[in-house]
Amino acid sequence: MSRVTVRIPTPLRPHTGGADEVGLEGTTVGEVLQRLGAAHDGLLARVLTAEGEPRQFVNIYLGSRNVRGLEGMATRVSDGDVISIVPAVAGGAHKSQRTSARRA
Amino acid sequence: MKPETFAAHSAERLLAAIGHTPLVEIPLVAEVNPGARLFAKLEAANPGGSIKDRPVARMLTRARAAGRFANGRRLLDSSSGNAGISYAMLGAALGVPVTLVVPGNASRERLDRIRAHGAELVITDPIEGYDFALREAHRLADEHPERYWYCDQYSNPDNWRAHYEDTAAEILEQVAAAVGQIPDAFVGGVGTGGTLTGVARRLREARTEVHVLAAIPETFPGIEGLKPLGQPGDIVPALLDESLIDERLPVTLDQAVAMCRRLTGLGLFVGPSSGAFVHAALTLARRRKHRTIVTMLNDTGERYVSTGMWEPATQR
Incomplete structure (x- = not known):
């Protein structure tokens, strides 16, 4: 069991009480994400399909590498690893944009 | 002809190629409402491959005419990609140096094309999303006013005016030629708010009861390119006229992509926002209250x- 950090994209932070990172334990990327989902209601359905794979337009990175190019959800993790959940293309908007977007 | 004169002519021709896009018909509407017609503007026909050529051409050329780029000042804006391509393309053609703040998760195709045209890219952390790129653009503009002219597509009125004067005028003309009517419904979405504000405003002037669905x-x-708006705290772009919106219809990414795949069977190859619009248009048509619906195929x-959007499900 390794201790890793999961980086949370801004649109999902309401699910984590605003936290941009969550520390979790697990042996694989999939196990870590399942634990993330168990701890934060509603988050996992946004990230993974019912089969436990990343949804379309969602990428999971281990460090700088997309796990699709590794062993997917079965990719093993080590102490200190960082997992990032990143939408495949930029889009959407969040509370912090309101002020700046209204500026002339 | 002198080289600089030739370049000016070339840029003028490129600018002239923007807009006047085809109006295609989407026959899928007959499955849910045989009495309705659904039309869509094929914006991929623009030289930059998206609807963003329209507002960017107007914002950039007007800023240039006003002398905003004197003394080597650069155009600065944030973009999730399509506007960035238009800025880079037209900046190259017009000799305007361009700096774009783009989230690192913008698709590879976008980033490569922006670089190809010679624009300077400031890539922001993708985990922080588009809001971070927007803040970074503001910061750069505030800290280096002598270096940048901040175009700000979210508040620049030339954004919505491009759609009011051109996109909407084309819609009215083309739909009239096709069915002899003014559209009674328009389906769009909100990115910067420019398309919806400009098109809906003009259509409503032509037909007050036109139904506007976002x-x-x-x-x-x-x-990509669409903002949620429906959630408390979500962005409301400064130039968006929310009073024009009659209805907001939620669309999931899966629904949008599924519609894109259906559209390929009609010979149309479009991005997710276009799929979202057609999905929403068919939902509207199913109610059988509107006969002439218009929407946009953005890119x-x-x-x-x-x-990976186009990969078979088994390969994703």
Whole structure:
């Protein structure tokens, strides 16, 4: 069991009480994400399909590498690893944009 | 002809190629309402491959005419990609140096094309999303006013005016030629708010009861170029006239992509926001209250190949 950090994209932070990172334990990327989902209601359905794979337009990175190019959800993790959940293309908007977007 | 004169003529011709896009018909509407017609503007026909050529051409040329780029000042803006391509393309053609703040998760196709035209890219952390890129653009503009002219597509009135004067005028003319009517419904979405504000405003002037529907994406992973709006605290772009919106219809990314796949069977290859609009338009048509619906096909599906959007489900 390794201790890793999961980086949370801004649109999902309401699910984590605003936290941009969550520390979790697990042996694989999939196990870590399942634990993330168990701890934060509603988050996992946004990230993974019912089969436990990343949804379309969602990428999971281990460090700088997309796990699709590794062993997917079965990719093993080590102490200190960082997992990032990143939408495949930029889009959407969040509370912090309101002020700046209204500026002339 | 002197080289600089030739370049000016070339840029003028490129600018003239923007807009006047085809109006295609989407026969899928007959499945849900045989009495309705659904039309869509094929914006991938623009030289930059998306609807963003229209507002960017107007914002950039007017700023240039006003002398905003004197003394080597650069155009600065944030973009999630399509506007960035238009800025880079037209900046190259017009000799305007361009700096763009783009989130690192913009698709590879977008980033490569922006670089190809010679624009300077400031890439922001993708985990922080588009809001971070927007803040970074503001910061750069505030800290280096002598270096940058901040175009700000979210508040620049030339954005919505491009759609009011051109996009909407084309819609009215083309739909009239096709069915002899003014549209009674318009389906769009909100990115900067420029298209919806400009087109809906002009259509409403032509027909006060026109129904304006905004497709609202889920918050994550979202739909490229569309803002959720429906959630408390979500962005309301400064130039958006929300009073024009009669209805907001939620559309998931899965629904949008499924519609893109259906549209390929009609010979149309478009991106997710276009799929979201057509999905929303068919939902509206199913109610059998509107007979002439118009929407936008914002960009080409080729711009999303690297996202895996077009891969068979078994390979994703």
